[in-house]
Amino acid sequence: MMSHRSWQALSFALVTSLSSSAMAEEDQCYLHRELSVERQLRRLSLDLRGVVPDVAEYAAVEGLDEIPEAIVKTYLESDEFRIQMRRHHENLLWTNPNVALANVGFALGSTRFADTTLVYHVTAAGTSRLYRGGDGTHYCQNRPQSELGYQPDGLPVAESMGVDGTGEFFAEGWVEIHPYWEADPSKTIKVCAFDAQATTEYTLPPGDVDAGTHTCDSPVSTKSKSCGCGPDLAYCMLTSVVQPQVLASMREQLLRLVDDYTDGTRPYSGLISTKRSWVNGPLAHYFHYLGRRQTFSLTQNIHQPADGLLPEVPYTAVDQWVEVEREAPHAGILTLPAFLLRFQTNRARANRYRIAFEGQHFQPAGTKDTGCAKEGDDLTQRCVCRSCHVTLEPLSAHFGLFVESGSTVLSDFETEFPTASACANGYAPRSAAWCARYYSPVPDAVDPDIRPYRLKALEYDDAAHPLIGPNFSAGPEGLAQKNIESGLFHEVATRNLFELLMKRSPDLDPTSTQGESKLIQQLAEEFRAHDNFKLLVARLIQLPAYRRMP
Structure with a gap:
């Protein structure tokens, strides 16, 4: 006969076994359990608006079997939905450019004198040396320029202040200026008189290698003592104020296009194909005056005809x-x-495009690479590198019409110069630094002494790399159009949005019994036909999978 203790042990084991079986069965069906209407509402609100429903919203669905269409429509038309779609695209595109938009050639520093007077001036040693002589470390004296006056040629009168290690140096006074970045017209700042000059042009005499008239907002305007920061200091910037605002405006400019093509009023494919853009006051001022002042060793954001006409709006707008x-x-x-500034090389731009809009990531080859070059600059031939770069280099050529580390359009640039001298003369005033920034020498295969200078993106445009030239000419618009026409753009966008809403990637395994590859293909074909982003969202949240436990 079984003892009492043995019976208890058996009973406990049996209960435990039954409980485990029930839990296992429940776990097995977990993904197939439909959410209650209240939990569906919560999920829908969090996904489309980023907030939980309020008490009144919960009360409106009490006792219902499904979410009313009117609530879905309200959520899709809300401003919160717009913000959610911005966040979704920011996750794809990393829209946070963080680059230096100023350098010492036109960035303003400040000096506070003993009586607490704060005076601004350009900190570049070369500019200060041009204005005041000496070793380039000097600035103006603490007195109004009106007390010193101006020379007949308009230059500020400067007084001798002494001698430093390189020679005699001088100092002018200061003037009060209303800077372009200040919204209150009554507010002014004190600026050293040389730096505050409002001259817009200067002329170099015959015999000078750069003889002729040039603008003072050029990066090589340092030849003229009459060039300062321009009207209202337009050619200079107080970096701590202007740079964050311009970078924030660049980010907002991109997100405004996201708004335009996710609100259901325009075809979503326009997101990567439209010629439309938006410009506000900080961007208009930056590209009109400051973009072309950057020295050639730094980022290049020179406004070009292809960028469209800049609106006449003040910086403060x-x-x-x-x-x-x-x-x-x-x-x-x-x-x-x-x-372009978040991904500053053509390879980085191509890679991000491939991830966000082609749904593909580069992975190194899993087998040993043979028959390749162990050394060399051509990464499509180098061992280990070429498994990825044979795809990446032709893809990156699509972005070659835009300068690396910058946003300057190169479509109006000469593609090639026969010599270094001709290349330097391609810019006025002539500049070897300009040539080195945009072009690279291409040694002739027969005679290495023949060195034409070609746009850097075309360095490997030859018979061994037949896709470089055509892809360069097609540009980003050719790449975008190819993926739109093939349906790849809409398929990847569908997968990205499915993952956002379902909180998981779709099961694209063709051998899986629960596979979703056919569903994704069907949704993508529908999306390609109507090209309406909101309709795709509405379609996805109607799927049974969306109403189940995540």
């Missing part, structure tokens, strides 16, 4: 956005500064 129509080779968000 931060919230005034004007629509601008660009020209080829522009292609939606792919050629906006926020994208």
Whole structure:
């Protein structure tokens, strides 16, 4: 006969076994359990608005079997939905450019004198040396320029202040200026008189290698003592104020296109193909005056005809956005500064495009690479590297019409110069630094002494790399159009949105009994036909999978 203790042990084991079986069965069916209508509402609100429903919203669905269509429509038309779609695209595109937009040649520093007077001046040693002589460390004296006056040629009168290690140096006074970045017209700052000069042009005499008239907002305007920061200091910037605002405007410029093509009023494919753009006050001022002042060793954001006409709006019009129509080779968000400056090399731009819009990541080969070059600059032939670069280099050529580490369009640039001298003369005033920034020498295969200078993106445009030239000419718009026409763009966008809403990747395994590859293909084909982003969202949240336990 079984003892009492043995019976207890057996009973406990049996209960435990039954409980485990029930839990296992429940776990097995977990993904197939449909959410209650209240939990469906919560999920829908969090996904489409980023907030939980309030008490009144919960009360409105009490006792219902499904979410009313009117609630879905309200959520999709809310401003919160717009913000959610911005966040979704920011996750894909990393829209946070963080680059230096100023350098010492036109960035303003400040000096506080003993009586607490604060005076601003350009900190570049070369500019200070041109103005005041000496070793370039000097600035103006603490007195109004009106007490010193001006010379007949308009230059500020400067007094001798002594001798330093390189010779005699001078100092002018200061003037009060209303800076362009200050919204209150009654507010002024004190600026050293040389730096505050409002001259817009200067002329170099015959015999000078750069003889002729040039503008004072050029990076090589340091030849003229009469060039300062321009009217209202337009050619200079107080970096701590202007740079964050311009970078924030670049980010907002891209996100405004996201708004335009996710609100259901325009075809979503326009996100990567449109010529439209938006410009506000900080961007208009930056590209009109400051972009071309950057020294050639730093980022290059020179406004070009293809960028469209800049609106005449003041810098302080931060919230005034004007629509601008660009020209080829522009292609939606792919050629906006926020994208080009966030991914500063053509390879990085191509890689991010491939991830966000082609749904592919580069992975090193799993087998040993043979028949390759152990050394060399051509990564499509180098061992280990070529498994990825044979795809990446032709893809990156699509972005070659835009300068690396910058947003300057190169479509109006000469593709090649026969010599270094001719290359330097391609810019006025002539500049070898300009040539080195945009071009690279290409030694002739027969005679290495023949060194034509070709745009850097075309360095490997030859018979061994037949796709470089055509892809360069097609530009980003050619790449975008190819993926739109093939359906790949809409398929990847569908997968990305499915993952966002379902909180998991779709099961694309063709051998899986629960596979979703056919569903994704069907949704993508529907999306390609109507090209309406909101309709795709509405379609996905109607799927049974969306109403189940995540």
